[in-house]
Amino acid sequence: MKTLLSVRNLKKSYGDIKALKGISFDVYEKEVLCFLGPNGAGKSTTINILSSILTKDEGEITYEGQSFEKNLSTYKASLGIVPQDLAIYEEISALNNVKFYASLYGLKGEALEAAALNALDNVGLLSVKHRKPKTFSGGMKRRLNIACGVAHQPKVIIFDEPTVGIDPQSRHYILNYIKALKDQGVTVIYTSHYMEEVEDISTRILIIDHGEILTEGTKEDLKKMLGDTDKFTIDIEANGSVNTQPFYRIDGVKGVEVSDNRLMFDVVRGVDCLDKIIAEMIDQHIKLSNLNKEKATLERVFLHLTGHALRG
Ligand SMILES: Nc1ncnc2c1ncn2[C@@H]1O[C@H](COP(=O)(O)OP(=O)(O)OP(=O)(O)O)[C@@H](O)[C@H]1O
Numbered sequence: 001m002k003t004l005l006s007v008r009n010l011k012k013s014y015g016d017i018k019a020l021k022g023i024s025f026d027v028y029e030k031e032v033l034c035f036l037g038p039n040g041a042g043k044s045t046t047i048n049i050l051s052s053i054l055t056k057d058e059g060e061i062t063y064e065g066q067s068f069e070k071n072l073s074t075y076k077a078s079l080g081i082v083p084q085d086l087a088i089y090e091e092i093s094a095l096n097n098v099k100f101y102a103s104l105y106g107l108k109g110e111a112l113e114a115a116a117l118n119a120l121d122n123v124g125l126l127s128v129k130h131r132k133p134k135t136f137s138g139g140m141k142r143r144l145n146i147a148c149g150v151a152h153q154p155k156v157i158i159f160d161e162p163t164v165g166i167d168p169q170s171r172h173y174i175l176n177y178i179k180a181l182k183d184q185g186v187t188v189i190y191t192s193h194y195m196e197e198v199e200d201i202s203t204r205i206l207i208i209d210h211g212e213i214l215t216e217g218t219k220e221d222l223k224k225m226l227g228d229t230d231k232f233t234i235d236i237e238a239n240g241s242v243n244t245q246p247f248y249r250i251d252g253v254k255g256v257e258v259s260d261n262r263l264m265f266d267v268v269r270g271v272d273c274l275d276k277i278i279a280e281m282i283d284q285h286i287k288l289s290n291l292n293k294e295k296a297t298l299e300r301v302f303l304h305l306t307g308h309a310l311r312g
């Protein structure tokens with residue numbers, strides 16, 4: 001794996017607020033690297049420094065082994081930025097918006113037109129290319145914002161929360177487009193606080209909170225932090241006479257707890273023992289009213305790492 005970007009000990013404060021407390025990470029070629037973190041974690045601050053919109057206080061950034069500041073023009077030419085705040089012009093057509101941004105990267109004439117049309121097609125806006133964004137839905141504006149950032153076909157694309165508050169159709173277009181970019185070998189840096197989409201598109205995840213990177217790895221790596229068991233919760237009608245001992249004899253059952261008309265089982269992931277648990281409940285005349293399996297999710301990983309939920 002080739003390292004494209006390397007960030008070391010990056011710090012940024014806004015007055016007294018320490019937004020980044022010295023983070024370090026690498027970005028490898030052709031990966032979809034997702035920053036997962038709640039509001040205020042420091043995602044946009046990191047992205048804006050990488051986009052050279054914001055200056056860092058301390059730390060080192062290299063792009064292809066060269067100092068980021070010294071090679072800013074080369075770096076910027078290979079970069080596409082899709083900012084969290086919309087950067088589109090409401091009063092000019094969608095096509096002209098995209099052409100304007102792509103022209104900043106030196107595209108001209110027919111090549112410019114073709115690149116803009118291609119970008120609009122990729123986000124599902126080709127049929128409305130002559131319309132002005134002021135007539136667009138929020139999701140369509142988000143998609144246009146993406147087309148503007150990517151039309152010049154950069155090698156690295158940075159997306160800052162491109163799917164916040166949008167309709168399912170637009171979300172679908174955006175996530176599919178990111179998967180297509182991954183297939184084309186484009187390097188993607190993506191921030192989100194939606195764990196489902198991070199699970200869906202990432203090849204690697206950095207979990208960030210309060211200006212610090214708490215951990216990094218593939219979704220499989222991160223879920224391993226939760227141990228090798230799944231949790232089942234079974235609501236029951238009465239708990240007066242539950243004998244937990246027989247449950248421990250079932251292959252795969254690691255733990256049983258009884259509380260408030262509820263049985264909680266810790267079972268080895270991948271071992272199918274639910275049938276036997278239910279058979280034992282029937283033997284003991286325990287009536288089941290509800291069953292819930294807690295899956296190993298990134299939400300649980302986040303909770304495990306921080307003690308608080310990803311969503312406020
Ligand atoms: N221009 C600014 N002036 C003062 N404080 C700021 C500024 N920008 C960000 N902050 C603060 O820095 C911290 C990190 O903010 P940042 O925008 O990087 O978080 P984020 O992870 O992008 O959050 P969100 O999910 O809400 O976009 C927060 O405490 C935020 O309030």
Ligand SMILES: [Mg+2]
Pocket residue numbers: 043044045084160161
């Ligand atoms: Mg942000």
